[in-house]
Amino acid sequence: MRWEALYFAVRNTKLLVGAGIILVLLGIGVIGPFFIEKPPSEYVGMQMQPPGAEFWLGTNTFGQDLWAQFVHGLRTTFLVGALGGGIAAVIGMVVGFLAGYKGGWIDEILNMLTNIVLVLPTLAVLFILNAYIGVRSAGMQALFIGLTQWPWAARSIRAQTFSLRGRDFVDLARLSGVGSGRIIAREIAPNMSSYLLLTFILLFGGSILIASSLDFIGLGPTDAVSLGLMLQQAHQWSAMHLGLWWWFVPPGAGITLIVGALYVANVGLDEVFNPKLREL
């Protein structure tokens, strides 16, 4: 079964292209900072230099190296996406499994909670939380994002659990006296593992987009550079009006590439796991 998935995975162009782009950018973000000696906020050169041999992405109005910022920014952006998406996926799984498997009043309460958080406009809640409590680190930002992103995941996991709950193998496990936690972990979760992976990928991409909006509005981490913060600074110091396109085009392109590649890889994975969708 696993080998079969791998067989189709290496033959799926969407998955290969998406995963390839992500791996390249992730590689730059993880390894790149080791090759840049100076911190990304240091004033290293002439101001407003266009991209060239010395500064690959040019410099901004302060003479900061934009390539250094981009590389460090990639790292932060991946971190916030993975952490925020991960937290949201875990909460969504706990709520979804519990509500779907237990049913009854637990389901009623959890479902109500899910629906409430679902209609709350996420970004507006994050404005309030970030502005008052103050987000000073990327991890904190990811935590807040994760705490507001889980509802739709919980809802779809609940629906899937609901349909698996009545299957014979689950009944059999229940009859043989296995506890609820074990049934969920051993019988239900493995049967929707591919779906859980897809959910995490979508949450990953969504978290990156939300983080970029938060950064842009001035509620980003203060101890790090991220792609969203680069855009915020470019806007704040009117890079558009000065014609410094190398300041705001690369970070936005980076975000679009990461999120787009995640979505495309997601579609590819879906085809790998779901025989109905394969184009053969």
Added chain:
Amino acid sequence: MRRYFGRKLLIYGLTFFMAVTVNWLVPRLMPGDPVASMLARARVAQPEAQEALRVYYNNLFGFDLPWWQQYLNSWGSLFRGDFGISLWAFPTPVADLLTRAVPYSLALLVPSILLSWVVGNRLGALAARRKVLDNTVLPVSYVLTATPYLWLAALMAWGFGVVWGIFPVAGGYSFSMTPSFTWDFFADLLWHWLLPFSSLFLVALGGWAIGMRNVIIYELESDYANYMSALGAPQKLIRRYAFRNAVLPQITGLALQLGVLVAGALVTEIVFSYPGLGSLILAAIQNKDFFLLQGAFLFIVLGVLIANFIIDVVYVIVDPRTRVGMAGAAA
């Protein structure tokens, strides 16, 4: 149907209740003395404003009252439409600032949401199961939906506004104009509105096209579609039926996407310095104007809840099953 609406309204009521509670609670979770730190952080120049603010804050928060009374008072002032006084634009009431900004935000949001939904659905339906179209529409849609709203807005402002110079890059109307009911002013408004609207429209478009394409493919594989084609019904008719069925999940999707769309509009407004809620929120954050921020938060929550309710009503009109109380009641 009554059960359906009853349940929805209960959820919306609870959501609003929770939003107001969060809004009340979060400032009290702030470490230290909120009044002192707000005064310290507020950039108010005049000393009389400082003093007025101190008295005002202490009265407003009423920290000498028991917490439940503080909480009830906050509901009381909410129902009186009292959101406090803005620090950034002292002494303008927050409610005035917000009501002045809301029309601009709505003028961006409503047309871009509706148009992108309609056009995106048409595009997705056209692309489904048509090789050439699918291979162009789908990749473009994925790029659009992965684009941060603020980045496309910045690109368009730079491309059309700065490089090409055919569109204004900032403001809701030209500085030389005074708002009036004349054609000139209206044309000027439209001129400033076009770029932010287009960037919002484009980013939202991709998601709807992808969604519709996927649902249509699913519908075309269903029993009724197979049955109809076995009967020899023309492909066009089958597609029309599939489209009508596929619209339903897209309406639900619209309700789920509202928060994201509003967020997109807020950052787009900031890029274009468009005088809507987004620019107010930016000003509030930069100037630590917490009353303005909290007021904007409640306005947005209320707006999203109302829009959700409108979508529920539309759903009932469009899907007859909800009217007899079968499907949808469980939603």
